[in-house]
Amino acid sequence: MPSFQDLLKQTKTQISEISTDELSQKLKADPSLRVIDVREKDEQERGVLPNATLLPRGFLELKIEEAVPDKNQEVVLYCAGGTRSALGALSLKNMGYQKVLSLAGGYNKWANESRPTVKKTFLDSQKLERYSRHIMMPEVGEAGQIKLLDSKVFLIGAGGLGSPTALYLAAAGVGTLGIIDNDVVDRSNLQRQILHNEERIGEPKVESAKQTLKALNPDVNIITYRERLSRDNVMDIIRDYDVIVNGCDNFPTRYLINDACVFMKKPLVDGSIFRFEGQVTVFQTGKGPCYRCLFPEPPPPEMAPSCQEAGVFGLLPGIVGCAQGIEVLKLLLNIGDPLIGRLLIMDTLKMKIREMKVRRDPSCPVCGDHPTIKELIDYEWFCSMAGGDPLKKPEHL
Numbered sequence: 001m002p003s004f005q006d007l008l009k010q011t012k013t014q015i016s017e018i019s020t021d022e023l024s025q026k027l028k029a030d031p032s033l034r035v036i037d038v039r040e041k042d043e044q045e046r047g048v049l050p051n052a053t054l055l056p057r058g059f060l061e062l063k064i065e066e067a068v069p070d071k072n073q074e075v076v077l078y079c080a081g082g083t084r085s086a087l088g089a090l091s092l093k094n095m096g097y098q099k100v101l102s103l104a105g106g107y108n109k110w111a112n113e114s115r116p117t118v119k120k121t122f123l124d125s126q127k128l129e130r131y132s133r134h135i136m137m138p139e140v141g142e143a144g145q146i147k148l149l150d151s152k153v154f155l156i157g158a159g160g161l162g163s164p165t166a167l168y169l170a171a172a173g174v175g176t177l178g179i180i181d182n183d184v185v186d187r188s189n190l191q192r193q194i195l196h197n198e199e200r201i202g203e204p205k206v207e208s209a210k211q212t213l214k215a216l217n218p219d220v221n222i223i224t225y226r227e228r229l230s231r232d233n234v235m236d237i238i239r240d241y242d243v244i245v246n247g248c249d250n251f252p253t254r255y256l257i258n259d260a261c262v263f264m265k266k267p268l269v270d271g272s273i274f275r276f277e278g279q280v281t282v283f284q285t286g287k288g289p290c291y292r293c294l295f296p297e298p299p300p301p302e303m304a305p306s307c308q309e310a311g312v313f314g315l316l317p318g319i320v321g322c323a324q325g326i327e328v329l330k331l332l333l334n335i336g337d338p339l340i341g342r343l344l345i346m347d348t349l350k351m352k353i354r355e356m357k358v359r360r361d362p363s364c365p366v367c368g369d370h371p372t373i374k375e376l377i378d379y380e381w382f383c384s385m386a387g388g389d390p391l392k393k394p395e396h397l
């Protein structure tokens, strides 16, 4: 029976090693080289090589085909001192991997030579449990969940659309949610605005929203803005956010937030509802159209639909707000096909969903080739002339 030392000696004759110097050169020439850290989590917490894939030795054979599907791709394994990575390299070689190298001296030698390392964040056991259904999906994983927890999403309106979006984004662990709403909870909101409840009637919607969301997930930082979005504050507010979600269906806000997002190149997840019909799309400058590509200017006041509240079927904002929330998560995780350049139209009375292609208009006044709108416009005149005044007291559908 060979001893462990014999086994190791024999293994090293069957695999190829790479020195820290050679790896350093290789990484400089090709920063996308696949480097795999096979140490345990508590060792990885102290630091890892930049861009390393973390695959503890116990999971190496189980997960390597998912991580590196191409068996001809060059792979460098490292552990603490070069032993576990040597055994792992032999195993991968036996699985058909053609170019596997084991880092001689491992992480310890690399770090002792003051070569670049990075600190990794990991989720604690409570978070691992809370987000376990995300973490088990390769499209999200622990790294994706950490990304969500580090993300900031700005929601316009804590009403019908904002309610489901905010609830599900908080549940999903989006780390920071900013919510702007100037309104107070009214009994007539409760038919659909599920962030609020009977006890909160008369309270500011943003405060009510904060209480509900904090109770659902204390991990989430809720920033409230009890004000109306205007030309004067919009840029400062959205600057820090990764994705903007519009849940406020009035023309002045729609044009203001569209233009601000074009200027700051922020993705805008847009939703609207009317009676039984809902629409969802994503505007992202550089990748697709903006709202003005579809509707360059607000209609003249006399042509505008009444700014008074139209009826809304109870669950409709739930469907539309959730579709917006899904788009937000996809954008944050950079997965799937976002609704950029596509307008989803849902007729819930017939329960039919249509998709319309929408293209960027090169003559768009704000995102076109020769834009004429270069600063923000407050369309407050628009609704006040039309009779209603939703900006002063926005009614978030």
Ligand SMILES: [Zn+2]
Pocket: 289, 290, 291, 292, 293, 294, 360, 361, 364, 365, 366, 367, 368
């Ligand atoms: Zn445009």
